[in-house]
Amino acid sequence: MGETITIGRAFLPILLVLIAVALIAQMGAGFSQGANNRNVSVDTTVNITGSAPYVVRVYQQSPVTLNAGSLTILTCNATVRDYNGFADINSVNATFFHSSSSENAADDNNTHYTNASCVVISGQQDGFFSNYTCSFPVVYYALNGTWNCTVRANDSINLTAMTTNTTTINALYALNVTVLIDYGNVTAGDYSENQTADVVNLGNVPMNISVLGYGQTINDNLSFVCDQGNLSVDTQRFSADPDADYAAKIPLNRTFKAIPGVTVNKTSNGSFSTNTTYWQLYVDPTQQAFGRCNGTIVFQAQAA
Template sequence: MWTKNKSLPVIIVVLILSLLYLYNLVPSVLSWGPSGNYENVSVRTTVNVSGAYPEILNVTCNNDTTITLNAGSTRTVVCLVEIRDYDGGSTINTTNGTFYYYLNESSDPDDNNTHYTNTSCSEDNANGYYANWTCAFDVLYYANNGTWEINVTVKDSDNNTDNDYGNSSIDILYALNVTSVIDFGNMAVDDTTTTAVEANITNFGNMDINVSVFGFGGNDSITGAGLAMICAIRNISISNERWDLSSATPYATMTPITGAPDYLDGLTIPQQTDDTQQEINSTYWGLHVNVTTNPFGICNGTVVFAAEVP
């Protein structure tokens, strides 16, 4: 330990001498122009640079939150593009973008399940070197769930460009729509439907779905419990309203509806993939007006169809 401490001053002296030697080798330049006796002359170099390239600083979609699609329609996904250009933010004159499913490519053709394009994004504002632009995409309800990417290209008045990416996520959507009314028409007491009434179910989401149904009388599940319909006079029992997946099935072998959700066995409606054709399946309904309760007048009930995970 004593030997190491004794050698330390020697090391310090060597370092100082080395630095002094290097200092004398390199000319000292403190300003442009000649040194004191013109041993050297410092000449200023200069250039004026213009035509700066734009820089994309950030790309975010839907305020950087997960996107929930609108069942059966479109959801406008708004992506904000933050840009800097040292020639001025106002020199940005074109911004375009593609919004696409992560398993696809930006260069792929548009497809409502996987790919959207906006060739005319809009400027929000420009201030100094900075500009904000918005690229919006009207995304259909059956667009794939999961990770999506956005590819943005900006161009300024000198035709200089920059390109950058962002990402977002689309939620799973289980949703459906159904024929608005199951109308059995005019029936007398003790009549039974001979021709089943069709009720179509449309997949309004971005996943394959199964379907469950339950029913009650009127439009209140509490007061209408155990009933298919509440009539002007008396009611129709819940077991007298029935369903099937085939129009040819006779009423006697149809499945009675209940007051609790019951799966429509054998019915799966896939996610829509054809942009010109919705995914629709049919159910068929029958009714018996039972003489036991002897109802009369206009009768109304409710059937609840629910989208279920397959």
């Protein structure tokens, strides 16, 4: 019958340490003991695969006023760092979007633009850093308010980073109007036919319209300067109603007067937003005007 070996409780921790040491030795790790196991040293190891890029900053002009009726090229510039070297930066893209939208929304001229391939700024790559410019052709009717520019960088092993900055697009009150209001031939003492003047919104907000008139210089209280004599400013009248007769129309003035009922909405789909005004002239015979007459009407956009 074999012998039974009894291990005292005091010896058990020492045995466990010795077993652990043996296992570590088999795994190839370095190991050393101090006197009587007062301390134990164990080697450490790690495999560093690479450094992710980092978008250090995004900067852009603020505020911004768009170009009336056309495109404005807006840019977000970004500095990207990669500790593997700037050549490890694989691509940089950017999204420019209104606060009412989101980064991943579909492109929309009113609220959302993307640039899938931002461009390296020539001569601005060195060591760990590279500067990029991201351009967006923004239409004149893009919403006013707060816009975000989010820049994302990707490296050669698809590690990514992003940073966002904000800017403000100002409200743009801008319009265009029919080039000429031509009353044609009107006999002294008669009323002209209704003439139209179309007002086009070239801005990014709805607008009301005010008008004033002058003959030769602002504030001269005339509507026309003629070959012989003049016509006073109130002989021209306007309305938003095509059926309003001369008596129902509003007399033009030397100071701005609003045209009631005329609001030109903001364009939203690429087609110009337009509203029509109606004009009529009375040739007052007592003012003794004759011949070719010329004057000016000033249309002004105002907040709706």
